[in-house]
Amino acid sequence: MIEWGVWLDLARHGLAGAMMLAGACFMLIGSIGVLRLPDFYARIHAAGITDTLATIFLLGGMVVESGLTQTSAKLALVGMLLFLTSPTATHAVANAAHKAGLKPRLGTIAPPHPRDREDG
Amino acid sequence: MRYLGVRYIIALIIVLVTLWLVLSGYFNKPLLLWLGSASVIFTIILTIRMRIIDNESVPYFNLFRMVPYLVWLVVEIWKSTIIISATILRPDMVLTPRLIRVKTLPSSGFGRALFANSITLTPGTVSIDLDDDEVIVHTLLKEMTNRGDFAEMARRCAIAAGEKEPAF
Numbered sequence: 001m002i003e004w005g006v007w008l009d010l011a012r013h014g015l016a017g018a019m020m021l022a023g024a025c026f027m028l029i030g031s032i033g034v035l036r037l038p039d040f041y042a043r044i045h046a047a048g049i050t051d052t053l054a055t056i057f058l059l060g061g062m063v064v065e066s067g068l069t070q071t072s073a074k075l076a077l078v079g080m081l082l083f084l085t086s087p088t089a090t091h092a093v094a095n096a097a098h099k100a101g102l103k104p105r106l107g108t109i110a111p112p113h114p115r116d117r118e119d120g
Numbered sequence: 121m122r123y124l125g126v127r128y129i130i131a132l133i134i135v136l137v138t139l140w141l142v143l144s145g146y147f148n149k150p151l152l153l154w155l156g157s158a159s160v161i162f163t164i165i166l167t168i169r170m171r172i173i174d175n176e177s178v179p180y181f182n183l184f185r186m187v188p189y190l191v192w193l194v195v196e197i198w199k200s201t202i203i204i205s206a207t208i209l210r211p212d213m214v215l216t217p218r219l220i221r222v223k224t225l226p227s228s229g230f231g232r233a234l235f236a237n238s239i240t241l242t243p244g245t246v247s248i249d250l251d252d253d254e255v256i257v258h259t260l261l262k263e264m265t266n267r268g269d270f271a272e273m274a275r276r277c278a279i280a281a282g283e284k285e286p287a288f
Contacts, residue, residue, distance in 0.1 A: 029209065039217070041246070045245075051241075094246050109214070110213070110215075111213060111215070
């Protein structure tokens with residue numbers, strides 16, 4: 001007799017861990033992007049990664065980890081709230097910069113290779 | 121018209137009661153249940169008094185059209201996040217930022233807000249200004265300025281906002 005419950009729990013925790021790890025990786029990538037990209041408008045895009053996919057993965061992982069409980073319902077509500085408010089905030093910041101007259105750098109931009117930077 | 125208002129009020133009551141129960145989690149404390157009912161009734165009276173009960177304050181009748189749209193949107197977010205992440209992690213990255221004007225197809229306020237927010241949610245494109253029928257979009261890579269993709273998103277937004285399927 002195989003105890004399915006144990007294996008199901010194991011798979012659930014594995015899935016939750018993998019999702020949270022993916023979310024953390026995307027958070028890291030977004031932060032690297034904010035540091036590396038050259039221009040205000042370009043940095044918004046990198047911050048957008050942490051807003052959307054990283055948040056989806058992190059909150060999804062937490063929902064899977066807590067199972068069918070009240071906690072996961074609350075986490076899903078937090079996710080919905082973030083999904084609605086973060087693009088509005090991003091748009092407000094970008095729109096304010098545009099209205100204030102900050103011109104984006106357009107054309108083709110090649111930021112320096114990390115090894116060529118003096119401050120490393 | 122009065123019938124429509126009653127429909128929105130009933131939907132709002134159901135949503136508020138569910139929200140209170142989910143957030144409180146106590147079903148056997150009479151005091152908390154009474155406080156919850158009082159808050160819901162107070163909120164309903166306030167919204168009726170302020171005359172803000174309409175499709176924008178109670179957008180739950182679009183829910184069945186919204187769910188397929190959100191699934192499609194998450195897949196799009198996934199695809200463009202992979203592209204942007206690969207660009208960020210390349211040591212010798214090359215960016216080709218553009219400012220483009222995109223025609224908005226949805227005519228209702230809800231549909232246009234949905235369209236602009238979807239553009240911002242997708243990494244690589246940020247809506248920075250809205251006109252009557254155009255959005256100014258900043259894109260990070262020139263691969264993301266494809267008109268067809270924006271037209272596809274606008275069409276799906278119009279459907280999700282409950283407008284008639286536009287002719288294309």
